Amino acid sequence: MTSPTAGGILAVVVGPSTSEHLSRTLRAVADGTRAPDRLNLVLLDDGDVDTRALEARGIDTTIIRPQAQTSGEAYTAGLADSEWTWLLHADSAPAPDCLADLHRVCESSKMIAAAGPKQVGWDDPTELLEVGIRATRSGRRVPELDPGERDQGQFDTRDDVLAVGTAGMLLRTAALTDAGGFDPALGPFGDGLELSRRLRAGGHRVVVVPSAAVRHARASFADTPHSFGRRRGSQMYTALQRAPLPVAPLLFLIYMILSPLRALARLAIKDTVRARGELWAALELLRRSRALLAARRRLARATVTRSYRSLEATHKDVVENRSDIRKARKEAAQLRSLPPAHVRREAAERRARTRASATALALLGLALGLAGFAPHLSAFGLSGGGLLPDDSSAGDLLRAATSSWTPAGDGHPGHLEPIWILAVPLTWLAGYGGGALTEAIYLFFMAAPMLAGLAAFRASGMIASSPVLRFILGAVWAAAPPLLSSLAAGSAGAVLLHIVLPLLVASLARAVRSRASSHLGSAAWWTLAAGAAYPAALLGIAVFAVGAAIVQRRAAWLWVVIPGTAFSGPALWSLAKDLPESLVRLPGAVFTWDRGSRWEILAGWPRGLDVAGPILLGAAAIVAVAAMLALLRVRRARAVRIGWILVGLGGALTAVALTQSVGIDQSALVEGAAWPGPGLSLLWLGLLVAVAGGAHGLRADLSTSGLSLRHLLVGACAIGVLATPIAGSAGWLVSVHGEGSTLVGDAPGTRIPAVAAKNASDPTRGRTLELSPTDGGYRAELWRGDGPQLTARGQVGGEELAATLARLGEDDFAERAAQHAITVIVVPGEGSDVEDLGILLDGTDSVTRVTTSEIGTFWRVDVPSGRVMQGDAVLPSGTVDARVDAEPGVLTLAERDDPRWTAVQDGVELARAEDPWRAAWQVERPGTVEITHEGGFGQWWVTLLRVLLIAGNITVSLPWRAR
Incomplete structure (x- = not known):
């Protein structure tokens, strides 16, 4: 039919x-x-x-x-x-x-x-x-x-x-x-x-x-940029067709602006398909602009009623329906994966024990930090060893991070050490209380034991599941001798590296196990922090990443070092030009220290032990014995072997550091030895990794047999490991509260007179010359602020300043001092040598004694002096760059000459003028002159590229991907 x-x-x-x-x-x-x-x-x-x-x-x-x-x-x-x-x-x-x-x-x-x-x-x-x-x-x-x-x-x-x-x-x-x-x-x-x-x-x-x-079948709904772009483009097209005439042009511009931003947002959640689709949709909308005008006319001609608006939904309907669907999907997924009640109960109890252990560890670590640095609370700052006071604000640090010139002494090309860039957030917070970088470092040192303990507690979860064992490992790491020694020596880089190392190793291990990009992103963040603390660490991590890329045939491993390299690029460039001593150089001031015995150094106490030496050495020996016994264990055997590899690497790095000098200690004018903190931290991390691997499942294994020698060995090692943080903390506290047993002390107050501080902050940027008599001469330092600064280290003197000092007592000394922008001369201390130096200064033309205070005796230089000068006229200037109104003549800058100094007037670069050591230019006509130091890592496009590479790791490190 x-x-x-x-x-x-x-x-x-x-x-x-x-x-x-x-x-x-x-x-x-x-x-x-x-x-x-x-x-x-x-x-x-x-x-x-x-x-x-x-x-x-x-x-x-x-x-x-x-x-x-x-x-x-x-x-x-x-x-x-x-x-x-x-x-x-x-x-x-x-x-x-x-x-x-x-x-x-x-x-x-x-x-x-x-x-x-x-x-x-x-x-x-x-x-x-x-x-x-x-x-x-x-x-x-x-x-x-x-x-x-x-x-x-x-x-x-x-x-x-x-x-x-x-x-x-x-x-x-x-x-x-x-x-x-x-x-x-x-x-x-x-x-x-x-x-x-x-x-x-x-x-x-x-x-x-x-x-x-x-x-x-919806074949067009493919998960491709083209398909999503057409869907998104059609939605924007119909929205513009329907929009009222006064709103439509504005809406079109909004779509054009928002599309790239939406693409970046989707890229941030790893939705690369839709990110490209957003851009494709914007381009299609632009291409169809003429068709859009025809569509609006078509709709206008067809319209006889607007009653259909009651059928249109609202934005609230979209949000509520999406929320309901998302909630229903989440509940369904939870029901499918919901474990039995007893499993949930056990998991909740374990989480509670873990939180309690972490809280207790944090409180104990904070208490240790407070007890160690409470004597410096009145000064609220530290100085000595690798630390110098520094009054830089967060804004000053950011400006220095993008500059290619170091404003120290007569200046020199250089960079801000990356560790101080990491200090910007904490310095910003300290600024609310009137503090600066000095106060931020003090807070960091106080919190360091707590941060180290929590880092080890977090990282140990890869090897150990017991909250008690993780607490013990965190406590040992928080009171590990390398950390306590670095705190007493003022080595901020070694302290930060000690905190970061467990997290870095754990993230690298996770990236080896899993191909999820989030693990590589996490490893990249900790690599960035480790590279800022110790730039040479990037080289070792790069070798590991290349090896992992070859073994796993995964080029994504190379990303691990890219953000860190972008962040610490200037430091790496300097490292490459100053091998091999740069391999063991740490951020901060160069300092000298008295070396302990070989066994004390291996135990993590490079400067030796003043109190309870046998006890502390014995505690370290017990940890090493426990790590060796872990080699006999079958469980977590790979972790134990990795731990001993780290021990070997740490020992080798320590040995190299002990043979190198890293510069001149300006306070003693002698060579400063490298601080072996990074190698010792790596060594101790390897010991703890081996101990953690050996301790996993140990109680269950021991419960299967009766009392034996193995039980006694395990008990002795357990007691020794438990006693290690207690003995180490007690010995360190006694040592740091003793006389002359620590390199770190209170940060000094004002070190220059008020007139010098005013000159330094004025647009003239006047400088202070500190003179101290020594055997057969004078020690001179040229300061641009309140004494030497931690972030502006470098060539504080030089041949030019030495030549000026050679004219001390002569009629032209003041004019030569003015070439260095010196406005005040300070002679600290007392004694016959100081009096003789004072008599010499009193007899120098155009140098006038002002007064004597607890700072010392100071003199005023009575000739025009400033950073930027033209003849006898002192012109206003910034810290590095300057913008001045100049007349015809020679314009001089009290900075060491460098080819990258440029002076531009009306878009034309000025010709250089002859000067023995300063940057100088010949000005032909009156007008505004802009003086800048450009090139290298200070160029804007280099800075932008570095920021983009670092920000790109946000996308890589997100632990989820858009669906």
Whole structure:
């Protein structure tokens, strides 16, 4: 029996001939209880299609091959005279009753211009995909269906909707023509919403027919930049089409600005597909701007009513529906992975014990830091050893970080050590209390034992699961001799490295185990911190990363060192030019220290032990014995072996450090030996890793046998390890509170007179010369602020200053001093040598004694003196750069000459003038002159590149990926 045929119905099927779904779609059309009169098959390529099923049903089939770029153009090419037009995608197979139900509903009312079927899954017809479209005025669709939601008739009562999709849409052809036809710029996304909205604006109804169903494969919804870009572009297109005329231009600009920002945001959550899609959508919107104007005119001509606005959803609907779907998905996932009740209870108890252990460890570490540095609380700052006072603010540090000139003494090309850049946040906080970098370092040293303990507690979770064992490991690391020795020596770099090392090693181990990029990102952050504390560490980590990349055939390993290299780039450049001593150089001042015995150094006390030496050496020996016994264990054998590799590397680094000098100790004018803190910290970390690996599961193993020698050895080692942090802390506290047993003391107060401080802060940038008599001469330091600064170390003197001092007592001394911008001369201390020096200064022309105070005796230089001068005129200046109004003549800068100093007037670089040592230029005409030091790592594009590389690690280190 032949099924009746629907008169006046034209079916238009659009798609490529290569579609794997097209043949099934055509067969479904032919098998329908009602079939169209005609079918126009619009193919988007030159392939052939089997249409015998359609011809057997008596459907007149025509194949059309237009040059269409969008489905809107394709549908337009497929239109013909008919009462009804039925739209189908190549991947949308209608159910047998689909056309019959759509036609029946449309015939029931002449107001209905479009009817759409319920869309279900291609392979699973019980899966709901779409039952009409709810959308906001801006074209954002309201998510109404959970992924994989089943059809249980929950939407079968729905009829009038804002829009329906074009897959299976039945159109009244006359209404379509009156509305202006299809939009040639849209499709396959957004075309159904745009057309339905136009039909409703023309006074027609748009309905969904839940009894009619179409299986839709949604082949266009691929997870590609092109697919997402077309979806996002269509949404922006329809929003601009619908926007009021005064708002549309502003909205267009907003979309153009927001698209790159949205791309960056998606990139930050590792959604690279949609990040590229955002950019593609913006470019497409720009390309379709003319089509958009035509679409707005088309909508305006079709509009006779705005009553359809009541069907438009709001932004609140979108947010609430997305939140509900996200919540339901999360709850379902939790239910699927919910463990049994007893497992949850045990896990909660373990978390509580872990939190309690971490809290106790933090309190004990903080107490140790407070007890060690409480004597310096009145000064709220530290000086001595590797530390100098520094009054730099957070802003000063940031400016110095992007400068290629070090303002110390007569100046020299250089960089800010990266560790002080890391101190910017803490310095910023200290600034609220009137503090600066000195106070920030004091707070850091006080918190160092606590931070070290928590770092070890966190990292030990990779090897040990017992909260008690992790607490013991954290306590040992918080009171480890290398940390306590570095705190007493004022070596900020060694202290920071000691804190970071456990986290660095743990993150590298996680990256070896897992291919998740977040582990590489985490390792990159700790590599950055380790490189800032000890720049040579980047070389060792780079060797490891290259080896891991080769072994695992994973080039992503190279990323581990890229952010750290970008951050510490200037320090690495200096390191490469000053090998081999730079391999063991740490940030901070160079200092001398008395070396202890070989065994004391290996135990982590480089300066020897003043109190309880045998006890502390014995505690270290017990830890080493426990690590050796761990080699006999089968469990965590790999961790134990890795621990001993670290011990070997740490020992080798310590041996190298003990053979190198790293510069001149300016306070004693002798060579300063390298501080072996990094090697000792690495050695102790290796011992603790071996101990942790050996202790894993030890109690369970011992419980299987009776009392034996093994039990006694384990008990003795356990007691020794437990006693190590107690003995170490007690010995260190006694030592640091003793006389002369620590290199670190109170940060001094003001070291220059008030007039010198005023000159230094004024735009003239006057400097202070400190003179101290020595055997056979004078020790001189040229200060730009309140004494030598931690962040502005370097060549505080030089041949030029020495030549000036040689003229002390002569008539031209003051003029020569003014060339160095010296305005005040300070002679500290008392004694016959100081008096003789004072008599010499009193007899020097244009040098006037001012007064004597607890700082010392100081003199004023009575000739014009400043950083930038022209003749006898002192011009205002910044710390490094300067902008001055100059007259014709020679312009001099009291900085050591360097080819990268430039002076520019009206965009033209000035010619250099002759000067024995200073930077000087010849000014030909009056005007504003800008003096800058450019080049190297101070160039803006280099700084930008460094910032981008570091910021890029935020994306890499995120522990999740967008879905």
